[in-house]
Every structure is written in C-alpha cells, then in structure tokens.
Amino acid sequence: MLLGKSQIDPGFLASTARASGQDTLSHCYQCGKCTAGCPTAFAMDYKPNQIIRLLQLGHKEKALGSRAIWVCAGCFTCTTRCPCGIDIAQVMDNLRIVARQEGRTGQGKRAVLFNELFLRSVRRNGRVFETGVVAAFNLKIGKPLHDTELARFMLKGRKLRFVPVRIRKTAEMAGLFAKRKKG
Amino acid sequence: MRVGYYPGCSLENTAKEYDLAARLVTNHLGIQLVEIPDWNCCGATAAHSTDHLLAVALPARNLVIAEEMGLDITVPCAACYQRLRTAHRELTENRAVAEEVAGVLGRQYRGTVRIHSLLETMADVGFDVLSAQVVNPLKGLRVACYYGCLLVRPPSTGCDDPESPQLMDRLVETTKAEAVRWGYHNECCGAALIFGAREVALKLVQRILRNAVDTGAQVIACACPLCQSNLDIRQGQVNKAFGTNFAVPVLYFPQLIGIAMGLAPRDLGLETHFVDPQKALRIVSG
Numbered sequence: 001m002l003l004g005k006s007q008i009d010p011g012f013l014a015s016t017a018r019a020s021g022q023d024t025l026s027h028c029y030q031c032g033k034c035t036a037g038c039p040t041a042f043a044m045d046y047k048p049n050q051i052i053r054l055l056q057l058g059h060k061e062k063a064l065g066s067r068a069i070w071v072c073a074g075c076f077t078c079t080t081r082c083p084c085g086i087d088i089a090q091v092m093d094n095l096r097i098v099a100r101q102e103g104r105t106g107q108g109k110r111a112v113l114f115n116e117l118f119l120r121s122v123r124r125n126g127r128v129f130e131t132g133v134v135a136a137f138n139l140k141i142g143k144p145l146h147d148t149e150l151a152r153f154m155l156k157g158r159k160l161r162f163v164p165v166r167i168r169k170t171a172e173m174a175g176l177f178a179k180r181k182k183g
Numbered sequence: 184m185r186v187g188y189y190p191g192c193s194l195e196n197t198a199k200e201y202d203l204a205a206r207l208v209t210n211h212l213g214i215q216l217v218e219i220p221d222w223n224c225c226g227a228t229a230a231h232s233t234d235h236l237l238a239v240a241l242p243a244r245n246l247v248i249a250e251e252m253g254l255d256i257t258v259p260c261a262a263c264y265q266r267l268r269t270a271h272r273e274l275t276e277n278r279a280v281a282e283e284v285a286g287v288l289g290r291q292y293r294g295t296v297r298i299h300s301l302l303e304t305m306a307d308v309g310f311d312v313l314s315a316q317v318v319n320p321l322k323g324l325r326v327a328c329y330y331g332c333l334l335v336r337p338p339s340t341g342c343d344d345p346e347s348p349q350l351m352d353r354l355v356e357t358t359k360a361e362a363v364r365w366g367y368h369n370e371c372c373g374a375a376l377i378f379g380a381r382e383v384a385l386k387l388v389q390r391i392l393r394n395a396v397d398t399g400a401q402v403i404a405c406a407c408p409l410c411q412s413n414l415d416i417r418q419g420q421v422n423k424a425f426g427t428n429f430a431v432p433v434l435y436f437p438q439l440i441g442i443a444m445g446l447a448p449r450d451l452g453l454e455t456h457f458v459d460p461q462k463a464l465r466i467v468s469g
C-alpha cells in the first residue's frame with residue numbers, strides 16, 4: 001500500500017478505538033483474514049486490513065475518504081474471523097458515522113441519501129414507509145423510473161402500500177431522535 | 184407457547200407473504216404470537232451507520248414494551264433480530280449507553296426479554312413434532328438453505344454456528360425435502376448495498392444464485408425478508424447485468440413447512456413471488 005503524503009492524525013486510532021469499543025485495534029498484525037473473507041473486498045479501494053492499517057498509522061483522511069467504508073455490507077464475516085478479536089464491522093460503522101459528521105461522504109453519497117430518507121420516514125411514522133422512501137430516493141438521484149418493472153410486479157402482488165403505517169405514539173420518536181448527533 | 188412477535192417493517196410491505204406464512208404455520212403448531220403493541224422500526228442499517236445512540240434507542244423502545252408485558256420476542260427478519268439482540272447486549276453490558284437510552288426513552292430496560300429468531304422458535308417446537316405434522320412430504324425437492332449474515336453473525340448475537348449453521352436445514356428436513364450442502368449458505372447477499380452500491384450487491388446475488396444452481400438445488404429457502412427480496416426480485420437485473428438466465432424460486436422456510444403441513448399455497452402467499460415457486464413445488468406435490 002503506497003500512501004504518499006497526507007495529514008497524519010495520531011489521535012485517530014485512539015478515538016476510533018474508544019468510539020467503537022475496540023480495545024484491541026492496535027493489535028492487528030495484518031494477517032489479512034478479514035479481507036480474505038470479505039464479500040465486497042473486490043470493489044474496495046482499501047481492503048479491510050488496509051483500513052485498519054490506515055487507522056494505526058493515523059491516516060484519518062484516507063480512511064474517511066475511502067470508497068471501502070461505503071461498499072462494506074456490514075456482514076460481520078471479518079468480525080467473526082479476526083484472530084485479534086477486532087469487531088471490524090463495528091469500526092466500519094464508526095468510520096461512516098464520523099465521515100458523515102465531518103461532511104466527508106463524497107464516496108458514499110447514495111448510501112447517505114438513502115439512510116437520511118429512511119430515518120426521516122421512521123422519525124415521522126415510527127415505521128419505515130418503504131414505497132415513499134424508494135420513490136423519494138429515485139427522484140433525488142434523477143432516476144424516477146428506476147426499478148419500474150419491479151414496482152409493476154409489486155403492484156400485482158399488492159406489495160406496495162400507498163399510505164404509511166403510523167404508530168400511535170409517534171411523539172416518542174421525536175424523543176429518540178432528539179439527541180442524534182448532527183452531521 | 185405464547186410469545187411476543189416483532190414483524191418489522193418489511194413484513195407489512197414487500198414481505199407480507201412471510202408474515203402470512205409465519206402466522207399461519209405457528210398457529211397451526213399451537214404457538215400463540217402476540218404482536219408487540221405499537222412496535223416501531225428497529226432503525227436497520229440506516230440507523231447504525233448514522234448514529235450509535237439512535238441505533239440502540241429505536242430497538243430499545245420495543246424491548247421495553249415487551250418487557251412491560253412480560254413477553255419474550257420472536258423475530259422473523261434477520262436484520263431486526265440482530266438489531267434487537269445488539270441493543271439488548273449494549274443495554275445490559277454498557278452502563279453509559281443504558282443510561283443515555285433511558286434518558287431519551289423515559290423508561291428503563293431491565294434486560295429480562297429473550298430475543299429469538301423465528302428459526303429458533305420453530306425449532307423449539309421439536310423436530311419430531313414438526314415431522315409428525317407433515318401430510319404432504321416434499322420428497323425429491325432439493326433445497327438450498329440460505330442463512331446470510333445477521334442470523335448467525337456476529338457470534339455474540341447469532342442464533343447458530345456462524346460458519347456452519349444447521350437450524351434451517353434441520354427444519355426443512357422435517358418436510359422430507361433434501362437440504363443440500365453448499366458453500367454460500369452464509370455468504371452476504373448485499374441487501375444493505377442495493378441503494379448505495381447496486382453493482383456490488385448484484386454481484387453478490389449472482390454468486391449465491393450460481394452456487395445454489397451448481398449444487399443442484401431447485402429452490403432456495405431463507406429466513407429474512409431482505410435476503411428473500413434481494414435474491415428473488417433482483418434475478419431479472421442479475422440476468423441482465425451478467426448475461427445469465429437464473430430462475431430459482433426463493434421461499435421463506437415457513438412457506439415450505441406450511442406446504443408440507445398441507446396448508447393452502449394461496450394462504451401462504453406463494454403466488455406473490457417474482458420467480459414463481461409453484462412449478463418447483465408441483466414436482467413434489469403431484
């Protein structure tokens with residue numbers, strides 16, 4: 001892995017370890033087991049073991065700016081197999097969270113947009129209104145007719161709802177979302 | 184047996200046939216499902232990749248409701264299952280998180296609820312009891328049981344061995360169908376990426392379908408609405424992207440069990456699949 005010059009943030013390893021609850025993050029000895037079993041490594045710029053190495057070296061910018069954290073499917077194969085007991089999937093989650101808080105989501109625009117629309121729906125209804133979220137997403141990415149053949153199929157099977165199901169106590173949702181960190 | 188039921192949002196929408204089959208089959212077996220009143224979304228990937236507190240607080244509300252009613256919970260969706268289990272773990276092991284969540288929720292979770300996947304709840308009935316209910320044995324049907332990720336991983340929340348799970352295979356075998364051995368039973372289908380990185384997700388689906396077909400499976404069984412819809416309704420897109428011609432029916436495991444118990448295909452929602460499973464099932468039910 002050629003790193004070239006970039007800003008080093010020596011504290012990033014410790015802060016990621018703390019936020020993700022991974023005391024053994026510094027123990028990674030690059031065995032590569034996480035990457036070997038990772039189903040999406042083929043599409044990553046930095047492989048999971050390299051992401052961990054970037055953290056150890058303090059390359060915050062590179063880790064947060066990677067495409068890897070957005071093609072991670074959160075499958076926990078890496079976590080299951082790491083000999084150092086590192087929950088790599090959880091680390092990936094934390095990197096996504098920090099990337100979003102710091103506005104560095106250039107590589108994950110669609111994922112962030114989808115998550116945002118999803119959570120907005122949950123906040124409003126207490127449950128996610130799938131039809132509404134998908135329609136809004138397709139509109140925003142400029143493909144309003146994305147998946148129309150699927151929509152037709154779901155209509156036939158009466159799988160599409162046209163009005164959201166709302167829970168009774170939607171007010172409680174506001175409470176749960178109140179402390180959500182901005183980003 | 185009386186148990187709390189957390190269907191999750193997908194079962195009210197795109198996976199309503201899973202809800203139908205789960206309710207019908209459990210009822211047939213004498214399990215009383217009590218839907219958690221006023222349950223809310225578990226937050227799924229959207230919450231846990233966005234905010235840690237929210238990712239615990241959303242499932243926590245459901246846990247508290249179940250706890251107040253003295254109910255354990257059974258969960259048909261792998262993703263909801265894993266979110267509820269993870270929240271339970273955090274709330275019982277991490278004091279700081281527990282206090283913060285109690286603050287936004289206005290209620291304290293004592294940690295008394297046991298959370299099971301629908302696979303476990305069905306297995307609890309007993310494999311022999313299930314076998315005894317079979318009136319329409321699925322002899323000759325080769326089934327690839329697909330577990331995916333979140334039912335079995337991470338090991339701290341999984342309901343079966345993370346590398347070689349057996350629960351679904353054993354349940355399906357009670358119908359007299361053959362559960363084939365195959366390598367992709369716990370590989371990720373990429374459902375979480377279908378909006379964020381579709382080309383990657385389709386590749387994962389393609390690999391799983393390929394492996395199932397190569398093993399000689401006639402149908403795939405699964406225990407998650409996200410896996411099912413990803414493997415079933417994306418087959419057209421996979422065929423287009425990779426020049427393949429897959430047409431593998433993907434069923435929910437209670438649908439297979441229901442058919443074997445002689446329940447009506449219509450009541451089990453068999454006509455709502457993208458790839459029609461009825462032809463494959465006719466092989467066995469004549």
Ligand code: SF4
Pocket residue numbers: 027028029030031032033034035048049052081082083084085086088
């Ligand atoms: S499996 Fe663990 S120790 Fe091995 S490279 Fe990955 S993170 Fe490092």
Ligand code: SF4
Pocket residue numbers: 034037038039040041048071072073074075076077078079088089092
């Ligand atoms: S959780 Fe992410 S990084 Fe780990 S194996 Fe799965 S896709 Fe790869």
